[in-house]
Amino acid sequence: MNLTLRQLRYFLALAEQGHFTRAAEMMHVTQPALSMQIRALEDEVGNPVVERTPSGVVLTPQGRALELHARRVMAAMAGLDQAMRQPGRGGRLMLGMIPTVAPYLLPEALPILRARDIGRDLHLREAQTDRLIEELSQGRLDAAVVATPPDSDELAAVPLFTDPFLLAGSQDRIARLGTLCPEPRDLDPGQLLLLDEGHCLGDQALEVCGLGRRSARLDLGAASLPTLCRLAAQGMGLTFLPRLAAHQECAAAPGLVTVAFPDPQPCREVLLLRRATTPAGGWFDDLAGILVQAAERVMAG
Template identity: 40%
Template structure:
């Protein structure tokens, strides 16, 4: 059996083909993402298999790629290898001019639309040579892109579970508020007792949005589910459901300050208790040579997160 020591190492392009195929689960879409033909991508992966003298994909007429157990192991290592290669150029760029040039930032949907309008002007003012590329997505997919070297930094809600080789920095607390229909019995109270939430029909974001779990955990309601089976894909939709008298929900102060209630007939009340909130922070690959730069962004982000006067 051949070993890597007896032949050339896999090329970055071969690893990129493999990682992109793992991400898209489709040869055509993976080839399009790599800006090559499908036959070129397939040939590159076959060449990698021959080089490793090991099958990475099952080939029994399946319409979608199925990775062998070894293929899944190689896929994971390929992600780490590409991230390590990316850190080489990052180190050189950071040494030349900190916080300048491209920075690929991932942000979750319950933060991006409400913070970025305030944050972007501050970043341009403080770091005029920084070229920021943004991607909005759910936490799990952002973490996958970070691990694969497709993103440099994430702005999201902490904690992020047990993601391996990820460093995080908490920046600020974002309190939760109760949003209720105008005719809701609790709307007459100046503050909503957290104990009263357990018996209410809560409207929540659908599974996959970390805000769902963070809100329920912060308010001491683990395991609660969406009222009457309803859920939404955005905070704006949740607000309209509340305005439609379908139930109440929990909103982060950041979204309220960002105008999520604009035009909606909704009653907003603070929640009594231990000031339930989510933690907003940054996440990057462990041992990144740009960790110092990322930490340098924290004060600017914290200032943008402060509630409007």
């Protein structure tokens, strides 16, 4: 049994009109065309679906069953059509984000995404760069926000924004540095608090200081930026705080003070990645634009 949508459409028209000729007009075809499709449908089904009476057409019991199910099929098709017509897309958008960006960018980004009908079914994955890139390559993600340029050429990146690093610590630690904030590489590596390995933020902080991870005082095992900030606020050391995170973390960790580095400020480039095969236009550019907008608000706010 291999019915076609055309047969179902014609049949529903016939059921509605009760009349071959009128149903054919409704379908913008000639009456023989519709008759032949109905005939083909009945051949497939094995029984007549309508009785041809002199004064019109009557559904058989089986015809009524067919009508019921055919309407369901057409409803499903209508739903599909509508979903495809949505320019915003309708499918789940699988977005990855590194942990040093996600909690600061998302509160601003999500409302915009929803307003633009992109976040309707947004699926978020927070993970470190390596894992995000792997999942992106495998197609389990559609895009990812990272702060490290991809090495593989199967990924393409668009820059979102530049996120300067601030120096953060307790009031007295910062005061002890003097009135002028030092050059990054003048900092004492022994005072630096870093994130766990795997977080690009730690590596980047070391890089701007001209240091390797080996020379850092210790890996505190601090798994998250909020934790790190609380440690720094209690005077346990200094840390690099992305400006993106500054407002939220200063509010959350009383006693935390930040100072900007002198120009040229050290910074990280936040990027939006996609597979190179992903069509660039459309939702991807929309998403990038929204994230930029959200970042501006976070920085300004």
